[in-house]
Amino acid sequence: MSQLKPMIIVILMLTSALTGCTSTGNENIVQIEINSPLEGDWIEGQVQISITTKMTVSEGIEIWINDNYYSTEELGIVTDFDIDTSHFSDENGSPVDLNIELIYQNVSLTEVNVTALFPQQMTFWSSEDIQPEFNLDGELLFKSSKGLEPRMYEIYHLNPGVTTSTKISTEQEYHGYPGPSPSGTHVVFNSWVIDEAGNTQMEIFTANISTGETYRLTDNPSFDDSGRWSPDGSEIIFYSNRDGTMDLWKISVNESGYPLETAVKVLESDAREHCGRWSFDGHYIVYESDKTGINHLWMITSDGLNETQLTFDENQNGYPAWHPSGDYIVYNKQTSTSSNLHILSLLDGETKRLTMHQMGVDAHPTWSADGKYIAFHSDRAGNFDIWMMEIPLTI
Numbered sequence: 331m332s333q334l335k336p337m338i339i340v341i342l343m344l345t346s347a348l349t350g351c352t353s354t355g356n357e358n359i360v361q362i363e364i365n366s367p368l369e370g371d372w373i374e375g376q377v378q379i380s381i382t383t384k385m386t387v388s389e390g391i392e393i394w395i396n397d398n399y400y401s402t403e404e405l406g407i408v409t410d411f412d413i414d415t416s417h418f419s420d421e422n423g424s425p426v427d428l429n430i431e432l433i434y435q436n437v438s439l440t441e442v443n444v445t446a447l448f449p450q451q452m453t454f455w456s457s458e459d460i461q462p463e464f465n466l467d468g469e470l471l472f473k474s475s476k477g478l479e480p481r482m483y484e485i486y487h488l489n490p491g492v493t494t495s496t497k498i499s500t501e502q503e504y505h506g507y508p509g510p511s512p513s514g515t516h517v518v519f520n521s522w523v524i525d526e527a528g529n530t531q532m533e534i535f536t537a538n539i540s541t542g543e544t545y546r547l548t549d550n551p552s553f554d555d556s557g558r559w560s561p562d563g564s565e566i567i568f569y570s571n572r573d574g575t576m577d578l579w580k581i582s583v584n585e586s587g588y589p590l591e592t593a594v595k596v597l598e599s600d601a602r603e604h605c606g607r608w609s610f611d612g613h614y615i616v617y618e619s620d621k622t623g624i625n626h627l628w629m630i631t632s633d634g635l636n637e638t639q640l641t642f643d644e645n646q647n648g649y650p651a652w653h654p655s656g657d658y659i660v661y662n663k664q665t666s667t668s669s670n671l672h673i674l675s676l677l678d679g680e681t682k683r684l685t686m687h688q689m690g691v692d693a694h695p696t697w698s699a700d701g702k703y704i705a706f707h708s709d710r711a712g713n714f715d716i717w718m719m720e721i722p723l724t725i
């Protein structure tokens with residue numbers, strides 16, 4: 331676990347060379363700080379290097395990255411510049427450590443050490459391809475509107491080593507939030523049905539990925555959504571407003587996803603709870619709640635006790651997913667201008683920013699069982715697709 335080190339502040343006594351004046355003994359004291367990124371940060375894409383300087387004139391400062399000349403930027407009047415980290419990607423898209431150094435007349439002013447990440451686009455259809463979820467074998471399930479009416483989706487299986495995704499057929503037309511069973515043989519999802527009165531209602535289903543045989547787990551007029559299988563395979567958690575407010579519920583199933591008992595409420599709360607996600611060991615459930623008035627991440631033990639708030643900032647935080655160790659949670663933070671992924675450490679409460687795309691919406695992350703990859707959906711390439719990035723094993 332890397333710690334944010336104190337910002338490097340370099341105070342350099344610059345002689346007359348900087349101002350063009352002859353030296354009178356009143357040397358200019360130039361102070362330069364790199365405000366962002368910070369030492370130890372992860373960065374990706376086009377990254378703005380934000381500088382604070384007390385220079386009063388614009389001067390050419392050389393940018394060196396990993397001891398190679400990168401560019402010369404006019405600093406002083408303009409204090410920020412951009413670097414394109416894609417120049418440093420290897421063919422595998424593995425993380426690369428970057429030392430970014432500012433040099434003036436062969437003198438190092440300041441430097442920062444960061445790790446560049448390289449998200450890889452995994453789907454290229456013009457359809458909406460969203461809501462990826464890893465199975466334990468490092469393959470992804472997601473939903474796609476490919477070839478369908480707007481707001482209709484089918485489930486696809488994506489093996490990152492294979493370029494084409496294969497469709498998983500079920501007995502339902504609409505599919506939401508596909509999630510694999512621990513064995514990988516079945517999928518849980520939510521789907522609309524039409525009741526006897528002609529009203530549509532959202533229900534939880536499971537299906538056999540090979541045969542398409544489908545079971546219905548819920549049957550009521552309320553909204554039942556976003557099911558996830560417990561790691562031991564015995565239960566499926568979902569959220570439902572059947573009892574007034576959105577709450578976390580769970581239902582026992584057999585190994586084929588067939589419901590064994592009626593659903594029970596996991597947590598009693600007047601707030602809006604949803605997106606319950608089991609830790610890999612099954613001992614904890616992370617979820618979203620607007621209990622404080624803002625959508626934040628919360629956690630309980632799997633028995634529904636020990637309710638704990640995890641995020642406290644002014645932004646909407648959602649779509650949590652566990653690291654296999656249970657020590658970290660990746661989630662998306664929605665600000666007024668962006669939606670990017672962040673990692674929360676449950677060890678010390680620190681957060682680390684994972685994606686930095688200014689325009690695109692990055693959301694719905696999922697962590698591979700080996701801890702090495704995070705997949706998410708993003709519209710950064712023009713429409714929503716599945717993206718995947720390798721991350722350092724040391725967070």
Ligand SMILES: [Ca+2]
Pocket residue numbers: 531532533548549550551552553554
């Ligand atoms: Ca329902």
Ligand SMILES: [Ca+2]
Pocket residue numbers: 575576577578598599600601602603
């Ligand atoms: Ca509630």
Ligand SMILES: [Ca+2]
Pocket residue numbers: 453454455456457458459713714715
């Ligand atoms: Ca797409």
